[in-house]
Amino acid sequence: MSRSHPELETKGAFRRRPSSPAGRFLMFNAAALVLHLTLALAAKTQLAAEVMGPMTAGVLLLVGHGVLLLWTAHLYASAVVSADRGQA
Numbered sequence: 001m002s003r004s005h006p007e008l009e010t011k012g013a014f015r016r017r018p019s020s021p022a023g024r025f026l027m028f029n030a031a032a033l034v035l036h037l038t039l040a041l042a043a044k045t046q047l048a049a050e051v052m053g054p055m056t057a058g059v060l061l062l063v064g065h066g067v068l069l070l071w072t073a074h075l076y077a078s079a080v081v082s083a084d085r086g087q088a
Contacts, residue, residue, distance in 0.1 A: 021079035025072055036065050 040047060040058065047058030 021076050021083075025076040028072055029069055032065055032068055036061060 049057050051057050
């Protein structure tokens with residue numbers, strides 16, 4: 001006798017929940033951080049190359065990562081605000 005799970009009764013597979021803005025924010029920024037750290041560890045000489053005067057490629061990537069974090073945080077905040085307005 002097997003125990004049935006309500007999730008498995010729908011065509012034998014789990015249904016995915018709709019992804020939340022917080023989950024997308026976390027996954028996207030975690031992937032960007034892992035990519036940045038991997039580059040920092042694996043390509044030290046390339047990241048140390050000067051691009052514009054004293055600015056190195058590593059500094060430009062770090063600034064780009066910061067901008068990416070701010071942009072996705074703004075998107076997350078606007079999604080939360082619009083979801084709150086929809087519930088009111």
